Amino acid sequence: xxxxxxxxxxxxxxxxxxxxxxxxxxxxxxxxxxxxxxxxxxxxxxxxxxxxxxxxxxxxxxxxxxxxxxxxxxxxxxxxxxxxxxxxxxxxxxxxxxxxxxxxxxxxxxxxxxxxxxxxxxxxxxxxxxxxxxxxxxxxxxxxxxxxxxxxxxxxxxxxxxxxxxxxxxxxxxxxxxxxxxxxxxxxxxxxxxxxxxxxxxxxxxxxxxxxxxxxxxxxxxxxxxxxxxxxxxxxxxxxxxxxxxxxxxxxxxxxxxxxxxxxxxxxxxxxxxxxxxxxxxxxxxxxxxxxxxxxxxxxxxxxxxxxxxxxxxxxxxxxxxxxxxxxxxxxxxxxxxxxxxxxxxxxxxxxxxxxxxxxxxxxxxxxxxxxxxxxxxxxxxxxxxxxxxxxxxxxxxxxxxxxxxxxxxxxxxxxxxxxxxxxxxxxxxxxxxxxxxxxxxxx
Numbered sequence: 001x002x003x004x005x006x007x008x009x010x011x012x013x014x015x016x017x018x019x020x021x022x023x024x025x026x027x028x029x030x031x032x033x034x035x036x037x038x039x040x041x042x043x044x045x046x047x048x049x050x051x052x053x054x055x056x057x058x059x060x061x062x063x064x065x066x067x068x069x070x071x072x073x074x075x076x077x078x079x080x081x082x083x084x085x086x087x088x089x090x091x092x093x094x095x096x097x098x099x100x101x102x103x104x105x106x107x108x109x110x111x112x113x114x115x116x117x118x119x120x121x122x123x124x125x126x127x128x129x130x131x132x133x134x135x136x137x138x139x140x141x142x143x144x145x146x147x148x149x150x151x152x153x154x155x156x157x158x159x160x161x162x163x164x165x166x167x168x169x170x171x172x173x174x175x176x177x178x179x180x181x182x183x184x185x186x187x188x189x190x191x192x193x194x195x196x197x198x199x200x201x202x203x204x205x206x207x208x209x210x211x212x213x214x215x216x217x218x219x220x221x222x223x224x225x226x227x228x229x230x231x232x233x234x235x236x237x238x239x240x241x242x243x244x245x246x247x248x249x250x251x252x253x254x255x256x257x258x259x260x261x262x263x264x265x266x267x268x269x270x271x272x273x274x275x276x277x278x279x280x281x282x283x284x285x286x287x288x289x290x291x292x293x294x295x296x297x298x299x300x301x302x303x304x305x306x307x308x309x310x311x312x313x314x315x316x317x318x319x320x321x322x323x324x325x326x327x328x329x330x331x332x333x334x335x336x337x338x339x340x341x342x343x344x345x346x347x348x349x350x351x352x353x354x355x356x357x358x359x360x361x362x363x364x365x366x367x368x369x370x371x372x373x374x375x376x377x378x379x380x381x382x383x384x385x386x387x388x389x390x391x392x393x394x395x396x397x398x399x400x401x402x403x404x405x406x407x408x409x410x411x412x413x414x415x416x417x418x419x420x421x422x423x424x425x426x427x428x429x430x431x432x433x434x435x436x437x438x439x440x441x442x443x444x
Contacts, residue, residue, distance in 0.1 A: 007033045008042035010063050013050025015196045015236055017080060019147040021048045023137030024079070024108060031109045038067075044075045044112065048105075049082035049090070051162050051340070056082060061093055068095040075112065079105035081166035085341075102167055136173045138181050144192065144389055144417045145234075146185045150178050150220060151197030155205070156239075158266075159277050159344035160309065160337060167198055170205045175215050175223060186229035191387050191419060194234045195224075201242025218247050225254050231419060232387065232402065237262045237304070240288050241280040248288075252295040258402040259299035261292060262333075266306045268323030269316040275348065276309060282323060293328055298382065300330045300375065300404035305364060308337040308357030311350035317360050325367060330375040330404070332368035336361045369431075376433055379405050380424050383438055388415040398432065406432045 007028045011021045024046065025035050036042050045067035050056040060082065067076055077098040078090045084101040091099045100108055138148040153168040154161075173181075185193055197203070203217040217238075224233055233256045240263050251257040263285070267273050270281045292299050305320065324332065336357045339346045384401035391398070396408045397415055401424075408428065409415075422435040 004032055004034045005044065006036045006040070006042040007044040007046065008036050008038045008040060008067075009046050009048065010038045010067075011048045012056050012059055012063070013048070013052060013081065015147045015194060016149055016152075016198065017048050017050060019137045019139040019149045019196055020080075020105070021046075022139035022147075024048075024106065027106070027109055039070075041071045042067075042074060043071075044077065045070075046077045046079060046108065049078055049080040051081040051085050051166050052335075057086075060090065064093055064095045077108060077112070079108060081163070084166045085162055136177050136181055138185055144190065144387055145194055145232075146190045146192070147194050147196045147236075148178070148181055148185065149173070149197055150195050151200050151203045151205075154199045155202070156199065156279065157277050157344075159275065159348070160306065160340065162340045162343060163198055165342060170199055170202045172197075172203050172205055172215075175220065178220065179223060179227060182224055182227050182230060186227065186231075189417065191417060192232040192234060193224075193230060194236050195220075196236045199239060199242070200236065201238040217242065218244060218250065221247060221250060221254070221257060225250075225256050227256075230256050233257045234260055235262075237264060239264060239279070240285045243288055245291055248291050249295060258404075259296040260302075260402070260404045261299065262302040262304070263288060264304035265324075266304060267309065267312070267316070268305075268320035269312070272309055272312055272316050272320075275311055276306075276345070286327070289327055289329065298379065298403050301328070302331050302333065302404075303329050304333045304335065306335045306337050307360040307364060308352040310337075310345055310348035310352065312337075312352055312360075313350075321363060321367065324364070324371075329371055331372045332364055334361050334364045334368065372431070373427070376405055376424075376427055376431075379403070379433070380426065383421060383423050385419050386422050386435070387419050388417065390416045407435050408432045409435055 009021050009025055011017050029035060047060060047063050049060055064076055067074055075097050076095050077100065078096055079100045083090055083099045087099045087101060090096055098111055100111065136149060138146050151170065151172045153170045154164045155170045182193060201217050203220050204215040235257070238261065243261070243263060251259065265285055266276055266278055268282055273281060289301060292301060303324065305324070307317065384403065384405065386399040386401050386407050388397050388399035392411045395411050397411045398406060398408045400406055405424065407422065407424070421438040423438055425434050425436055428434055
């Protein structure tokens with residue numbers, strides 16, 4: 001019997017990339033390849049790239065180096081966002097044999113013929129206008145939760161963002177496909193599904209390969225809430241202008257959707273929001289947060305924010321800082337602005353020096369620690385349900401409550417991938433929360 005070829009994967013970037021890597025891996029499996037860990041010797045290494053931060057470019061080179069160290073005869077393929085934006089640049093990296101853009105990445109097994117090393121990476125990347133069909137995907141196999149992709153691409157023209165260039169127009173999976181994928185996931189004893197996409201609030205658009213659509217994001221959450229076997233659903237990131245009050249009301253009464261929202265703000269200054277071409281002003285953001293707090297006082301609200309955007313003065317930054325400080329939110333994801341080719345912002349005046357960007361980022365990260373701590377303190381004494389993860393970290397098992405409080409308790413393998421009712425007791429030195437079980441351990 002012939003030896004089966006081995007393939008290993010490395011994913012840079014977002015949850016959407018993780019779901020797509022899993023789908024690509026299943027394609028390899030169907031073609032007779034065995035998946036191995038990236039730390040192991042493989043015949044093919046596939047790297048799913050990201051274009052969001054400068055760092056992602058450097059990381060790519062390090063990952064290629066690592067693969068070459070493990071097996072210098074291995075075939076190395078780069079796929080994903082950065083592969084679409086800068087294919088020639090990736091192809092020129094020592095060791096890279098194949099670069100596939102947005103539409104080609106799901107057909108990777110068609111391009112891998114003889115696995116012989118190339119002197120120069122071979123590039124197959126479409127004009128991004130051709131990225132108009134939808135490939136559904138979800139990730140399973142490594143976690144207690146799965147990432148389910150429901151939408152891809154974006155029609156927004158934010159001046160700092162390369163994602164529309166890397167992923168094409170906004171398009172969605174058909175509702176019946178999403179429901180089918182959700183059923184497949186829940187049949188595999190996975191307790192939580194996280195909905196992911198580039199702009200998931202835009203769900204429905206492009207359902208038929210054009211701008212016509214039957215369904216909205218609210219229709220999607222209402223239909224998913226009825227799927228048998230799913231215990232928890234989490235909305236990943238949703239634009240404030242697309243998060244409707246009806247959706248917030250529905251989540252507050254839902255059987256499966258958890259009280260956790262992640263809503264990008266990007267700046268608390270209306271001047272900067274206009275320069276960024278965001279589709280809302282800060283007043284809309286305040287309305288959304290107030291609405292969530294009104295119907296779900298215990299909800300977790302996460303915020304994305306960018307510091308150091310061109311034209312951001314000290315006054316603008318302080319406006320953002322005070323806006324966030326006064327708002328009842330739970331944590332921040334802070335991004336330091338970095339110039340990207342082919343974006344409007346790259347040519348804007350008022351460049352903020354790197355040391356000022358770093359200082360602002362540090363201030364907001366400090367604020368995030370304070371906000372998370374205050375949110376956790378507000379949850380002490382309450383009863384919540386926790387989903388335990390599978391890793392033994394220094395004698396402890398960790399998990400997240402429905403409203404995204406990270407908890408820990410001494411390791412017990414019977415707790416892995418179970419939902420338990422607990423009471424939150426105190427905050428540990430490492431920032432996670434200790435707990436007491438409300439019932440004796442449920443049957444694992």
